[in-house]
Amino acid sequence: MNCLLGVDLGTTNVKILAVNTHDWNIIAHTSLPLATLSSQPGYAEQDPEAVWQAIRQGLSEVVIGAKRKQIHIDGVSFSAGMHSLLAVDADGKPLTNALLWSDNRAEPQADELHTTQAALGDDIYAHTGTPIHPMIPLCKLAWFRKNQPALLKQAAKFISLKEYVWWKLTARYDIDYSIATATGLFDEEKRTWYQPALDFAGIRPEQLSEPQATTFSVVYDPDQPGVAKTALPKGVRLYPGASDGCLANLGAGCIEPGITTITIGTSGAVRQTVNKPQRDPHGRLFCYYLDQRNGTPYYVVGGPSNNGANVLQWLSEKLMQQETETVLAEAETVPAGSDDLLFLPYLHGERAPIWDASARGAYLNVDYRHTRAHFIRAALEGVMFNLLSIEQLLAEQAGPTREIYANGGFAQSTFWVQMMADIFGVPVRLNDSNESSAMGAVLLISDLNAPLEKIADDVQFGQTFKPDADSHTQYKQVFERWTSALQKQ
Known part of the structure; x- marks a missing residue:
């Protein structure tokens, strides 16, 4: 018997299902809580390493449950909440916590795109399909540009929590088109990073991940340099999936x-x-x-x-x-x-x-x-x-x-x-x-x-x-x- 794993990285929980591909019954599942940090009003963050450890533990629990029933895992697909953002250095080490969708510190930058730069805001929405709001990575990056300009030069990549988990499992920086379209930085029809948005954010295209189809796949190989060892079997296919x-x-x-x-x-x-x-x-x-x-x-x-x-x-x-x-x-x-x-x-x-x-x-x-x-x-x-x-x-x-x-x-x-x-x-x-x-x-x-x-x-x-x-x-x-x-x- 075969199954597929669905990993849902939410705001409050990591949920993982093992689903029988014959009758679509759930044969194993787990849910692990995630803590949101708020150091001051308007801030909402998560520790990316804590998120990764929850994913790792959840995979272990579900994979063990599938093995007990002698069920083979054919693939793993990921769902994740939108609009999270963290910075990592050249070695993939987080330089910040992940700012969540509910983090509103970038309200002044969103207001700028509604007022003094309204024409640019309208243009970005027309190309990206993402409403202008403090939640989106576009505005969060502009907040970093204003308040932590050194970070924009120091960071090798700006990524979402899902991309961080994906990097741990593949040693690759990929972003699915679905999560990309929720950043305010991605041209939805051309499926490329939108330069006017990047200019407002103050970053370079190479500081973002490589956009990929939602059904793009990578073979999991924990023997490769930089790939984390987990309970997943070597050779299983990993798919980035889409937004929650x-x-x-x-x-x-x-x-x-x-x-x-x-x-x-x-x-x-x-x-x-x-x-x-x-x-x-x-x-x-x-x-x-x-x-x-x-x-x-x-x-x-x-x-x-x-x-x-x-x-x-x-x-x-x-x-x-x-x-x-x-x-x-x-x-x-x-x-x-x-x-x-x-x-x-x-x-x-x-x-x-x-x-x-x-x-x-x-x-x-x-x-x-x-x-x-x-x-x-x-x-x-x-x-x-x-x-x-x-x-x-x-x-x-x-x-x-x-x-x-x-x-x-x-x-x-x-x-x-x-x-x-x-x-x-x-x-x-x-x-x-x-x-x-x-x-x-x-x-x-x-x-x-x-x-x-x-x-x-x-x-x-x-x-x-x-x-x-x-x-x-x-x-x-x-x-x-x-x-x-x-x-x-």
């Missing part, structure tokens, strides 16, 4: 028009898969490369939100001091619309749809009727309304949603999933596996010749939630008030 958001679409089976994937984990995202690059006239949506099969390219277009299940965590830990299950149960005692109580969910600033790192949350229309349960439900609804506003932007570019494929930690709450169906007014279908990014990494390399539409047929599904017509009608009215309140802020 793009692979979440594939892992969710979201390839056809009209199917929208919504992921709510710590943060959230709304995405569709398309066959040509899309651009929002106001730069509010991303467009990232996924793959190309038989001459057909696949891109994932959508919008990310900073505020997902972390809002529920904030409610549970900081306000209610209760377990999340208790908090969710209390929200169910309040009718849809929370008796006119509204919540703007911007506890962590926001990316789509407003792209304002300084945005903050707010409760509106508070009056004597409102109980603790109202505050809980209004917060959950606020998260959904923000995602709905992203979906409406996406519909203008990629077409309306006829069905949602949903995944992420929020899917453990049938109450919250039903709320999504009622607010969006379309059926919400849950994936059988909640590890859509790792599963997408596996599916990407499962058949290198098949179109992604055919590969997506192997995705397994669980329960489908249908919208309640009365609740949807009520939510449409509440959403109009919510949108009006947002515009006044």
Whole structure:
């Protein structure tokens, strides 16, 4: 029996799956936590060596699990979060921690591309498909140029966490097209580094990795100089894979028009898969490369939100001091619309749809009727309304949603999933596996010749939630008030 490994390098965890290529069952898996460091407000970093050790340990656990079942590993494919950045020296030694997507120190550099250099910002978005925001490596590099200019000369390479792991396993500096398109430095159509972006960042092309297809492969050989020894068998093929958001679409089976994937984990995202690059006239949506099969390219277009299940965590830990299950149960005692109580969910600033790192949350229309349960439900609804506003932007570019494929930690709450169906007014279908990014990494390399539409047929599904017509009608009215309140802020 054979299997493929999917390695998902997320913000809070490393997850690794061993998937049986015959029936697509998960035969071994592990999840290891990652710590985020914040030395001052706005900073969010990870120790790249700690990330590597988590990957190494996770591979050991899953490979041992596969060996016990006498299962041969045919290949390993990687998924990773976007926008991380670290500097390494000529020997590959990290010179910095990795700045994560949630690191906002480059807000002044993003503002520059929205104001005094707006024409350049528009041009970079048009070529790269990456919205201008402090999260992107383009702006982080410009921050280094301004605040640590010596680093730009000292660093041999500026790479992502995935590239660091890849270098450990191959002694090569490669970057897949998918992660590259999320840097703000990569010409999406020409698939080369975009010189005007590099000039703004203050770096040279040779300080970046070599762009490669998402299905490019290298044979693992721990006997080669510089290659780290792990539990992986010598000779197994390694594939760089793609970004977690793009692979979440594939892992969710979201390839056809009209199917929208919504992921709510710590943060959230709304995405569709398309066959040509899309651009929002106001730069509010991303467009990232996924793959190309038989001459057909696949891109994932959508919008990310900073505020997902972390809002529920904030409610549970900081306000209610209760377990999340208790908090969710209390929200169910309040009718849809929370008796006119509204919540703007911007506890962590926001990316789509407003792209304002300084945005903050707010409760509106508070009056004597409102109980603790109202505050809980209004917060959950606020998260959904923000995602709905992203979906409406996406519909203008990629077409309306006829069905949602949903995944992420929020899917453990049938109450919250039903709320999504009622607010969006379309059926919400849950994936059988909640590890859509790792599963997408596996599916990407499962058949290198098949179109992604055919590969997506192997995705397994669980329960489908249908919208309640009365609740949807009520939510449409509440959403109009919510949108009006947002515009006044």
